[in-house]
Amino acid sequence: MHTIFELQELLENAIRKVEYPAHPAKLYEPLSYIMRLGGKRIRPVLVLLSSEMFNSDVTIAIEAALAIETFHNFTLIHDDIMDNAPLRRGNDTVHVKWGVNNAILSGDVMMVEANKHLTNLDTKVLKAALNCFNTTAQGVCEGQQLDMEFEQRADVTIPEYINMICLKTAVLVGGSMKLGAIVGGAQAEDAELLYTFGENFGLAFQLQDDILDVYGDPLKFGKQVGGDIISNKQTFLLLKLKELASAADLEKLNAQLSNTDFPTKIQVLTSLYNKYKIRELAVMEMQHSLNTAFAALDQVNIDEEKKAALTQLSRSLIDREH
Amino acid sequence: MHTIFELQELLENAIRKVEYPAHPAKLYEPLSYIMRLGGKRIRPVLVLLSSEMFNSDVTIAIEAALAIETFHNFTLIHDDIMDNAPLRRGNDTVHVKWGVNNAILSGDVMMVEANKHLTNLDTKVLKAALNCFNTTAQGVCEGQQLDMEFEQRADVTIPEYINMICLKTAVLVGGSMKLGAIVGGAQAEDAELLYTFGENFGLAFQLQDDILDVYGDPLKFGKQVGGDIISNKQTFLLLKLKELASAADLEKLNAQLSNTDFPTKIQVLTSLYNKYKIRELAVMEMQHSLNTAFAALDQVNIDEEKKAALTQLSRSLIDREH
Known part of the structure; x- marks a missing residue:
């Protein structure tokens, strides 16, 4: 088995x-540009890792990993247009650099490139791989749609939020693991268990993101602590607070939404989160997803040692501070 | 063999x-909306027609036909955004009805739906079908990119224009025919010949479109005669005129570009076209493409009677007056 570092190099x-x-x-x-902006490459590494659990020749999964990373970057190009985002990983977004029409079309052709990578897979696994990929891609589109719709709504519930981040983020993590397993020759049952692992792990990862935004160490957290608070982003923390807060505290919360004194806004929201133990509730929710994830991994019918790299990577990602 | 009408019904x-x-x-x-706006369904009918030449069970090609029609409609959604078009087949475009962001995302998920149709094909033909489809989709994106770029340029040459309409229009016609042949179980050589037929026929069809815009019978032509002239669209006719016109006539032409008296503009341009026999030159170019198309069809290694429906459909499309 390769180390995570070796897989990243590959x-x-x-x-x-x-x-x-x-x-x-x-x-x-724009395709070369966005692919070379870097990023953690978590999803394609998971494809490789997942394939290697079932087949010692990890090179058979490279085209699948490239398909996932190419697809992911295509969604970033289009999401950035929809979110009107100026920056991506500290650089101009594609639509800022090449214009919106160009960015739409480059995204489209990038989706074709993702499919071309997938088509290079062995004929034996091709249909199962395509079914997995298409279902995943469809889920990601649904997640982005819900995300856009939720921005216009003040009554989003926690289950709706969980469903949205599940589609927008976790489905692609689960899909990456399942795709890797399929390419590696796993039984359908094991591939499904790895999907469950990935989806729940992806969910935990996203919840951890919500928590770190408020409680991350400013010295270690890559982004501005409180960024979600400043932009009124509907996170698990904010939705949970809305659910639990007294009428008086809700009023206090609502008064902050338009506050442009950001240090005060962050302070008031954080103290409300503390008062209602929102961090602890979010950690519990995250822990619940992690338990579901690792319970599924336990059931995968391979030697425990082959699960070690995945366990190690996922623990390190969840214990991250940025 | 089914009639064209029966295939359309199917x-x-x-x-x-x-x-x-x-x-x-x-x-x-938006997916159901645009799929139900109708249209001639030429491309998917060609998929069925092409498959039926090699396999009497035409139902095996339906998913491929749906993939092509779904892909085509996806490109219409995104093209309409880029072209800022308010109407499609007399109805609101998707981005007018649902907003630009929604239209981008619905287009994306429609591309996934196209791939899902394709994935339903028999495993035996799946890889070849995907390769054909991906190459086609990539060509269409390239064609749209060139079309957008050419709108900003005054020095587009005839070969560049032919290459652009080839990618934007003809490649999808060729790809539809090749895909149908692959699904029907044709030899690679025959599938390639049908591609050549389709591409050249698609080119002829587009050139006929350029000619009909100016010389169509106003009573039979569906759109406004002279629409391309009014919008200064760079067609084969306009580019050829620019190539051949004397300095004085070029000046006359350029003076018309900003003329908002449309009947006069159409009259002046048409008389210039007549003076330089542009219609005849366009017909010659079209005839050249048709000859190449039918020469390829002649070489396809099947009974002549199996080619009859295709010959009939393509003749009727070229002899159309709208």
Whole structure:
């Protein structure tokens, strides 16, 4: 088995070797651009890791890993248009650099490139891999749609929120693991268990993100602590607070939504979160997802030692401070 | 063999039976909406027709036909955003009805739906079908990119224009025919010949479109005669005129570009076209493409009678007056 670091290396090399057509330049340049902005490459590494549990030749899963990473980056191009986001990983977003129309079309052709990677898989696993990929891609689109709709609604419930982040984030983590398992030749049952692991792990990861935004160490957290509070982002924490707060505290909360004195806004919200033990509730929810994830992993019918790398990676991701 | 009419019926029934998920409603409603706006369904009928040349059970090609029609409609949603078009087949475009962000995302999920149709094909033909489909989809994106870029350029040459309409329109016609042949079990060589037929026929069809815009019978032509002239659209006719016109006539032409007296503009341009026999040159170019198309069809290694329906459909499409 390879280490996570070795898999990342393998993947970065594979990404560097992908060649898009030279013309039309403006159509294809954004693809190389966004693929080379980096990122943690968690999803494609999970594809490789998952495949290697069932097949010692990890190279058979590289095209599947590239398909997932290419698809993920395609969604980033289109999401950034919809969110009107100026920056992606500290650099101009594609639509800022090339214009909105160009970004729509480059995203479209990037989706085709993802499918081309997938089509390079062995014929034996192709149909199952495509079914997994298409279901995943569809879920991600549904998640983004719900995310956009929820921004216009003040009455989003916790179950609705969990469903949305599940579709927008966790389904792709689960889909990556299932795809890797399929390519590695896993039994359908094991592939499904890895899907369950990935989906619940992805959910826990997203909840941890919500928690770190408020409670992360400013010295270690990569983004501005309180960024979600400043932008009134509907996170698990905010929705849970709305659910539990007294009428007086709700009023206090609502008064802050338009406050442009951000340090005060962050302080007031954080003290409300503390008062209602929102952090503890979020950690419990996260722990619940993690338990479901690891219970599924336990059931996967392979040697425990083959699960070690995955367990280690997922623990380190959840224990992260940024 | 079925008649064209029977194939159209088969296809309309299949389209009516496709069910998209109910939620999120705003994500999926645009898919049913645009699929039900109608259109000639030429591309998916060509998939069926092409398959039936090699396999008497035409139902095996329905999912491939649906993939092509779904993909085509996805490109219409995104093209209409890029072109800022208010109307599609006389109805509101998707982005007018649901907003731009929604239209981007519905287009994306529609591309996934196209791939889902394709994945339903028999495993035996799946990889070849996907390769054909992905190459086609990529070409269509390249064509749309060139079309957008050419709108900003005054020095587009005839070969560049032919290449652009080839990618934007003809590649999908060729791809539809090749896909049908693959699904029907054709030899690779025959599938390639049908691609050549389709691509050249698609080119001829587009050139006929350019000609009809100026020389169509106003009583039979569905759109406004001279629409391309009014909007200064770079067609084969306009580019050829620019190539051949004397300095004085070029000046006359350029003076018309900003003329808002449309009847005069149409009259001046048409008389210039007549003076330089542009119609005849366009017909020659179209005839050249048709000859290449039918020469390829001649070489397809099946009974001549099996080619009859295709020959009949393509002749009727080229001899159309609208």
